[in-house]
Amino acid sequence: MTEDGAAKAIKKSAGLYIHVPFCLCKCQYCDFNSDTNLSLIPVYINALFREMRLLADVPLCFDTIYLGGGTPSVLKPTQIRRIFTAIYTIFRIDPNPEVTIEVNPKTADFKAFEMYRSAGINRINFGVQSFKNENLKFLGRIHSWEDAVYGIAQAQRAGFENIGLDLIYGLPGQTRNAWMDDLKRAVDHRPAHLSCYMLTYEPGTPLDEKRRKGIITPMPDEEAAELFDLTIAFLEDQGYDQYEISNYACSPETRSRHNLKYWNFMPYLGLGPGAHSYLHPFRSWNYLNLSDYVERLSKWQVPSEGKEKPDPEQRMIEAIYLGLRKREGIDIPQFEGIFDLDFRKIFGKTLKELENEGMVRTGRGRCRLTRYGMRFLDSVASRLCAAF
Numbered sequence: 334m335t336e337d338g339a340a341k342a343i344k345k346s347a348g349l350y351i352h353v354p355f356c357l358c359k360c361q362y363c364d365f366n367s368d369t370n371l372s373l374i375p376v377y378i379n380a381l382f383r384e385m386r387l388l389a390d391v392p393l394c395f396d397t398i399y400l401g402g403g404t405p406s407v408l409k410p411t412q413i414r415r416i417f418t419a420i421y422t423i424f425r426i427d428p429n430p431e432v433t434i435e436v437n438p439k440t441a442d443f444k445a446f447e448m449y450r451s452a453g454i455n456r457i458n459f460g461v462q463s464f465k466n467e468n469l470k471f472l473g474r475i476h477s478w479e480d481a482v483y484g485i486a487q488a489q490r491a492g493f494e495n496i497g498l499d500l501i502y503g504l505p506g507q508t509r510n511a512w513m514d515d516l517k518r519a520v521d522h523r524p525a526h527l528s529c530y531m532l533t534y535e536p537g538t539p540l541d542e543k544r545r546k547g548i549i550t551p552m553p554d555e556e557a558a559e560l561f562d563l564t565i566a567f568l569e570d571q572g573y574d575q576y577e578i579s580n581y582a583c584s585p586e587t588r589s590r591h592n593l594k595y596w597n598f599m600p601y602l603g604l605g606p607g608a609h610s611y612l613h614p615f616r617s618w619n620y621l622n623l624s625d626y627v628e629r630l631s632k633w634q635v636p637s638e639g640k641e642k643p644d645p646e647q648r649m650i651e652a653i654y655l656g657l658r659k660r661e662g663i664d665i666p667q668f669e670g671i672f673d674l675d676f677r678k679i680f681g682k683t684l685k686e687l688e689n690e691g692m693v694r695t696g697r698g699r700c701r702l703t704r705y706g707m708r709f710l711d712s713v714a715s716r717l718c719a720a721f
C-alpha cells in the first residue's frame with residue numbers, strides 16, 4: 334500500500350477509552366469493575382503503558398479520549414499526566430479532541446484540576462449522584478454534597494467550562510420534591526451536561542442483597558416513571574436538551590462526543606481491564622480481572638480475552654436498542670442501507686401497533702420513542718426485534 338493509501342485506511346473520529354479500575358471504596362449499588370487495593374496502581378499503569386505500545390499501530394485517529402472507571406481521580410495527578418503523555422506520544426490524536434476524566438468529588442483539589450488541564454483534559458464529569466447527604470450515605474458514596482459543591486467550584490476556578498454532573502434518582506421513598514431539589518441544586522451550577530440515571534439493583538451488589546432480604550423496597554415503577562417525566566420537563570425548561578434517554582446537554586456542542594460514538598457505531602479502542610473495543614466488523618474485550626490483565630501484559634501479550642464478529646441479526650438488535658435510546662431515534666435510510674432491507678416492510682405492522690399505543694413516532698426518516706414510550710424502551714425494542 335502506498336503511503337497515501339495507508340493514510341486513507343486510518344479511521345478518523347474514533348474514541349479512546351481508558352478504564353481505571355480503582356476506587357477508594359465500593360458503593361452499595363456498583364457492579365463496575367473496580368478494586369479498592371490502591372497499592373496495585375503502579376503495576377496497572379505499567380501494564381497500561383505496555384498495552385498502548387502493543388496497540389500503537391491501530392489504524393485510528395482519536396477525537397475523543399475518556400478516562401473512566403472506577404475512579405480515575407484516585408490516581409495521582411502526576412500519574413494521570415504520564416498516562417496522557419503516553420497517549421499523545423503513542424497514538425494519533427485529532428487536533429481538537431474532547432478529553433474527559435471522571436472525578437469523584439472527594440478525590441481532586443484545585444491543584445489536581447490545574448494539572449488535568451495542563452495534561453490536555455478539557456471536560457470533567459463529576460459523580461455527584463445527589464446533593465443530599467442521607468442519599469449519598471444510602472448509596473455508599475464517600476463524599477458529601479459539600480465536597481461536590483467545593484469540587485465543582487475548584488474545577489471552574491481552574492478554568493474548566495465543560496463540566497458534567499451525574500445524578501441518581503428513584504431511591505426508595507424518594508419524593509418528587511426531594512428529587513426536584515436535587516435537580517435544582519445541580520442546575521444552579523449551570524453544568525454543561527447532566528446525566529440522570531435511575532437507581533438499578535444489579536445482581537451481586539450489597540444494595541440488591543438488601544432488596545432481596547426485604548430490608549429496602551425499590552421505588553414502584555409508576556413512581557419512578559413520574560420522576561423520569563419530571564426530570565425531562567424540568568431540565569428542558571432549564572434549557573437542557575435530552576439527547577439520549579438519560580443524558581442532557583445545554584447545547585449540541587456539549588453533548589458527550591465520546592458516548593455518542595457508542596450509540597452511533599463509531600469505532601473505539603478500549604484499554605485497561607475489562608475494556609471493550611469496536612473496530613468494524615469486530616468487537617473485542619479485555620480480561621476483566623486486573624491480575625489476568627497484568628499477567629498477559631507482563632509477557633507482552635495483548636490482554637484481549639475475546640473477539641467476535643456480530644452477525645447481521647445481532648447488529649440489527651443492537652442498532653434498534655441504541656437508536657431508540659437517542660432522542661433523534663433510528664435513522665431509517667441509514668438503517669436500510671446498512672442492513673439492506675425495507676424498514677416499513679419488516680417493521681410496519683409492529684410500528685403501527687406501537688404508534689397506536691403512543692409509544693413510537695415515525696416521520697422525516699426517523700423512528701423515535703415518544704416521551705411516554707421512553708419509559709418502555711426495553712419492551713418496545715424487543716417487540717421490534719421480534720418482528721424480523
Ligand code: SF4
Binds near residue numbers: 356364365403437
Ligand atoms: S465510585 Fe463509581 S466505580 Fe467506584 S464503586 Fe462507586 S459507583 Fe462504582
